[in-house]
Amino acid sequence: MxxxxxxxxxxxxxxxxxxxxxxxxSNSLMPMPMGLACCAIELMAMADxxxxxARFGSEAMRFSPRQADLMIVAGWVSYKMxxxxxxxxxxxxxxxxxIAVGACASTGGMHRCYGVVQGCxxxxxxxxxxxxxxxxxxxxxxxxxxIQEKVRNxxxxxxxSGSGDxxxxxxxxxxxxxxxxxxxxxxxxALYDQENL
Amino acid sequence: MSMISKENFSETLxxxxxxxxxxxxxxxxxNSWLEERRGPREKGDPDPxxxxxxxxxxxxxxxxxxxxxxxxxxxxxTIERCAVDIGFLHRGIEKMAENKTxxxxxxxxxxxxxxxxxxxxxxxxxxxxxxxxxxxxxxxQWIRMLMSELxxxxxxxxxxxxxxxxxxxxxxxxxxxxxxxDLYTIFDHVCGARLTVSHSRIGGIASDIPDDAIDLIEAFxxxxxxxxxxxxxxxxxxxxxxxxxxxxGVLSREEVIALGMTGPNLRGSGIPHDIRVFEPYLKYDxxxxxxxxxEDGDCFSRYHxxxxxxxxxxxxxxxCLEKLxxxxxxxxxxxxxxxxxxxxxxxxxxxGLIHDFMYTDTGVCPPRGIWSYHAxxxxxGELGFYIQSDGTGRPFRARINAPSFSNxxxxxxxxEGALIGDMVMLIGTIDPVLGEADK
Amino acid sequence: MATGRSLPFxxxxxxxxxxxxxxxxxxAKDTTFVPDTVEALQGRFGGAVLEVFxxxxxxxxxxxxxSVVDVCRFLKEELSYEYLADLGGIDLFTDEDRFEVFYNxxxxxxxxxxxxxxxxxxxxxxxxxITPVFAAANWNERECWDMFGIRFDGHPDLRRMYMPxxxxxxxxxxxxxxxxxxxxxxxPPQAPxxxxxxxxxxxxxxxxxxxxxxxxxxxLADQ
Ligand code: SF4
Numbered sequence: 001m002x003x004x005x006x007x008x009x010x011x012x013x014x015x016x017x018x019x020x021x022x023x024x025x026s027n028s029l030m031p032m033p034m035g036l037a038c039c040a041i042e043l044m045a046m047a048d049x050x051x052x053x054a055r056f057g058s059e060a061m062r063f064s065p066r067q068a069d070l071m072i073v074a075g076w077v078s079y080k081m082x083x084x085x086x087x088x089x090x091x092x093x094x095x096x097x098x099i100a101v102g103a104c105a106s107t108g109g110m111h112r113c114y115g116v117v118q119g120c121x122x123x124x125x126x127x128x129x130x131x132x133x134x135x136x137x138x139x140x141x142x143x144x145x146x147i148q149e150k151v152r153n154x155x156x157x158x159x160x161s162g163s164g165d166x167x168x169x170x171x172x173x174x175x176x177x178x179x180x181x182x183x184x185x186x187x188x189x190a191l192y193d194q195e196n197l
Numbered sequence: 198m199s200m201i202s203k204e205n206f207s208e209t210l211x212x213x214x215x216x217x218x219x220x221x222x223x224x225x226x227x228n229s230w231l232e233e234r235r236g237p238r239e240k241g242d243p244d245p246x247x248x249x250x251x252x253x254x255x256x257x258x259x260x261x262x263x264x265x266x267x268x269x270x271x272x273x274x275t276i277e278r279c280a281v282d283i284g285f286l287h288r289g290i291e292k293m294a295e296n297k298t299x300x301x302x303x304x305x306x307x308x309x310x311x312x313x314x315x316x317x318x319x320x321x322x323x324x325x326x327x328x329x330x331x332x333x334x335x336x337x338q339w340i341r342m343l344m345s346e347l348x349x350x351x352x353x354x355x356x357x358x359x360x361x362x363x364x365x366x367x368x369x370x371x372x373x374x375x376x377x378x379d380l381y382t383i384f385d386h387v388c389g390a391r392l393t394v395s396h397s398r399i400g401g402i403a404s405d406i407p408d409d410a411i412d413l414i415e416a417f418x419x420x421x422x423x424x425x426x427x428x429x430x431x432x433x434x435x436x437x438x439x440x441x442x443x444x445x446g447v448l449s450r451e452e453v454i455a456l457g458m459t460g461p462n463l464r465g466s467g468i469p470h471d472i473r474v475f476e477p478y479l480k481y482d483x484x485x486x487x488x489x490x491x492e493d494g495d496c497f498s499r500y501h502x503x504x505x506x507x508x509x510x511x512x513x514x515x516x517c518l519e520k521l522x523x524x525x526x527x528x529x530x531x532x533x534x535x536x537x538x539x540x541x542x543x544x545x546x547x548x549g550l551i552h553d554f555m556y557t558d559t560g561v562c563p564p565r566g567i568w569s570y571h572a573x574x575x576x577x578g579e580l581g582f583y584i585q586s587d588g589t590g591r592p593f594r595a596r597i598n599a600p601s602f603s604n605x606x607x608x609x610x611x612x613e614g615a616l617i618g619d620m621v622m623l624i625g626t627i628d629p630v631l632g633e634a635d636k
Numbered sequence: 637m638a639t640g641r642s643l644p645f646x647x648x649x650x651x652x653x654x655x656x657x658x659x660x661x662x663x664a665k666d667t668t669f670v671p672d673t674v675e676a677l678q679g680r681f682g683g684a685v686l687e688v689f690x691x692x693x694x695x696x697x698x699x700x701x702x703s704v705v706d707v708c709r710f711l712k713e714e715l716s717y718e719y720l721a722d723l724g725g726i727d728l729f730t731d732e733d734r735f736e737v738f739y740n741x742x743x744x745x746x747x748x749x750x751x752x753x754x755x756x757x758x759x760x761x762x763x764x765x766i767t768p769v770f771a772a773a774n775w776n777e778r779e780c781w782d783m784f785g786i787r788f789d790g791h792p793d794l795r796r797m798y799m800p801x802x803x804x805x806x807x808x809x810x811x812x813x814x815x816x817x818x819x820x821x822x823x824p825p826q827a828p829x830x831x832x833x834x835x836x837x838x839x840x841x842x843x844x845x846x847x848x849x850x851x852x853x854x855x856l857a858d859q
Binding site (some may be wrong): 042115 | 212213256257258263264284285286287288289290292293303304307308311312354368374377381391392393420432492538631632635
């Protein structure tokens with residue numbers, strides 16, 4: 001019998017904890033399908049018997065943000081909905097990833113109009129953008145594979161344990177916000193008090 | 198930038214404060230701010246758990262078929278009051294229509310009822326053709342009709358798959374998607390896209406139906422009745438399905454009319470109103486089909502109406518296939534002022550190129566100062582477009598009468614008095630598509 | 637006259653009117669041609685019926701704003717137009733009588749459809765609500781209020797339909813820009829600790845999306 005190609009016949013293998021963790025994580029991504037519009041239908045098709053996303057370990061769609069680690073935003077995002085999406089995103093446990101499916105979620109797409117946020121990266125950190133209107137299920141699966149690759153290459157254990165290098169301080173997120181009254185910093189309180197802005 | 202401490206964290210996340218307040222005021226509940234209360238509970242406040250409870254369902258909830266938000270006030274398990282909030286997909290397509298040419302706007306109609314895009318394309322094109330007085334060649338009409346009926350089947354299939362998944366039967370979802378994939382393949386062969394087809398053109402259709410697509414449709418028509426029979430065998434006498442549907446969400450004849458509901462919801466309550474018969478468009482007066490009607494007005498009768506409709510659609514598809522064998526001829530009007538010239542003309546003649554350019558730039562111009570309305574029977578009900586023209590190539594006002602909008606309006610009445618456990622069935626049974634309702 | 641009213645927006649070259657087609661429209665339906673109903677309305681309401689418009693075999697009856705509820709009730713109770721198919725607003729952008737509201741009523745038994753229109757001036761954008769007659773008008777009137785700012789007198793629950801209440805404009809009015817008014821709709825916070833953003837086109841103004849590894853940890857996730 002030829003020696004086992006993985007363990008080399010020794011019966012064990014050595015690796016880093018990070019690598020194992022990331023490997024496990026990447027093959028059991030739990031998507032939270034933020035299905036909003038037409039792209040959500042193709043997202044459903046991704047889970048159907050023909051495309052079968054279960055091959056990638058992501059068939060368990062979780063509609064509760066606490067159980068999910070991958071948000072798939074599929075469809076155009078209106079201003080009214082954006083706050084809900086952000087709130088759901090904030091409730092997801094770290095580490096988490098985000099895919100913007102379709103032209104609308106990526107850039108606003110054909111809906112260049114007052115109601116639509118021109119790309120959900122205006123308020124979400126998006127990892128993978130998928131082009132298409134709607135993208136075919138293959139393309140969404142490809143995005144999922146990109147996320148898997150990203151997860152496998154991430155170096156996270158040191159951060160998690162706190163013993164390795166500290167995670168660098170995040171850059172200031174949005175240093176300045178343009179307001180109608182000029183480059184002023186605004187507070188949420190002022191937001192709803194338009195007269196005193 | 199003001200930093201938010203843990204204490205006032207929920208205060209900051211309170212989005213659309215005035216909107217939520219109005220919604221809760223609508224519920225007339227003394228415990229309205231249960232979720233986002235201002236400040237801690239006072240001593241004399243009533244205990245929310247004692248009698249009533251305010252529950253927010255959606256906009257991100259798997260059973261709401263999109264982004265529908267229902268704020269309900271519960272007494273025990275009974276819904277006392279329900280306030281439905283839509284508009285989470287509002288992007289202003291009526292506003293966009295005023296800034297696009299008639300032909301340019303057609304792809305936007307795909308994105309309204311994205312479960313049956315072809316029916317929307319046809320609806321818009323017919324409305325523009327009515328406003329501009331364009332007659333469509335016969336073959337194009339038959340193809341439009343054939344594809345509209347196929348899209349009706351796709352829409353009802355997704356209603357069924359998702360509706361049954363809500364009731365707990367995930368396998369039906371997988372079965373219906375198998376047939377949806379067949380239909381998608383057909384659309385792919387005919388139009389080049391699976392979902393957003395954009396195949397209909399003003400004055401005809403974009404391309405003739407290829408032979409391999411005809412073969413696929415024939416195979417589907419031969420295969421599908423078996424599937425329906427199987428599902429009916431499974432569901433018609435299924436104890437769980439009957440228990441969850443019979444007597445749930447009953448609407449009488451008077452109620453559906455008063456609430457303005459359309460489509461299968463109307464026919465499920467015994468009103469034989471179908472635009473295909475009421476004001477026949479395309480060639481619906483030349484084919485033989487019946488309008489399924491049920492009298493009970495509950496979820497089960499609406500289920501039966503939709504199942505029967507799929508069979509009737511198959512019947513129409515068969516007749517269209519028969520007709521397409523004999524009806525030959527052009528698929529678009531041969532008038533470059535009213536419809537796109539064929540690609541052959543565009544590539545090989547100067548006039549064709551100029552016409553193509555002009556049509557893209559200006560397009561068809563209905564007479565000045567007129568308006569007209571054309572409705573089609575989309576899978577969800579009466580889908581009508583009202584077009585007012587100022588004589589230019591863009592509509593002065595395009596009003597969309599979306600069937601889901603009318604149907605969701607009935608949802609509020611349907612929910613009040615029902616049990617919270619039936620909520621998913623009630624949302625499923627009216628079959629809303631929010632992209633259409635939210636315009 | 638309605639046909640000759642000049643509308644001030646001309647984005648593209650104007651095509652001359654082709655009124656000859658009005659009578660021979662290939663898509664004209666029998667249902668929308670209702671001379672009997674128009675006569676009955678004229679006989680009953682006389683001066684309140686302002687004018688009648690016919691195109692593509694569709695009758696439109698302009699009625700006086702104040703009498704629309706009575707007209708609707710008459711149509712419903714005596715001519716069996718029991719179903720309200722559609723209701724919506726139109727912004728004509730003219731100086732007087734800027735807005736219009738149209739009603740699309742259907743009679744199942746007679747197989748007929750009729751359109752009523754009323755004119756609403758800009759100075760006083762109020763129309764009587766027909767919800768007492770047609771309950772189905774509820775949401776349509778709310779939508780009309782949201783999109784055009786036409787108030788409906790006697791409406792039980794006049795909230796905005798689509799836009800949040802915090803929005804101040806009426807987007808389907810002609811003067812409202814297609815891309816919206818900057819600052820009218822806030823974006824959510826960019827990070828759990830950040831504030832709301834007032835700028836709807838933040839990316840266009842140089843805002844870069846936050847990479848997920850740069851993002852501050854969410855307190856909410858730990859809770
Ligand atoms: S990208 Fe296209 S298909 Fe996807 S949501 Fe937007 S309009 Fe719909």
